[in-house]
Amino acid sequence: MKWIIQRISPREESIFLVKPDCGALRQISVPGAMDAWIKGDKLIIKARTGYCWEVEPDTGARRRIFGQQPLL
Numbered sequence: 001m002k003w004i005i006q007r008i009s010p011r012e013e014s015i016f017l018v019k020p021d022c023g024a025l026r027q028i029s030v031p032g033a034m035d036a037w038i039k040g041d042k043l044i045i046k047a048r049t050g051y052c053w054e055v056e057p058d059t060g061a062r063r064r065i066f067g068q069q070p071l072l
Helices: none
Strands: 004-009 014-019 024-029 033-039 042-047 051-055 062-067
Touching (some): 004 033
Antiparallel strands (some): 004 014
16 A cells, blocks of 8 residues: 655644555654655655655655755
8 A cells, every 4th residue: 555645834844744545644754854756655755954854654764865965
């Protein structure tokens, strides 16, 4: 079952996901979250801090995949 992005909330530093097949909802938060997309079965989150995060939506496990100078 696939997750889709329901909404992105930079104010809450969160990405809200829904699994349409069963209606499951999930909130993923990372510091400075401002954009997100699905790549394969992973959620990629771009943060204002200059980092990107790869998140496994089913478990919430995350890892920082790369960073650069902070985005102002």
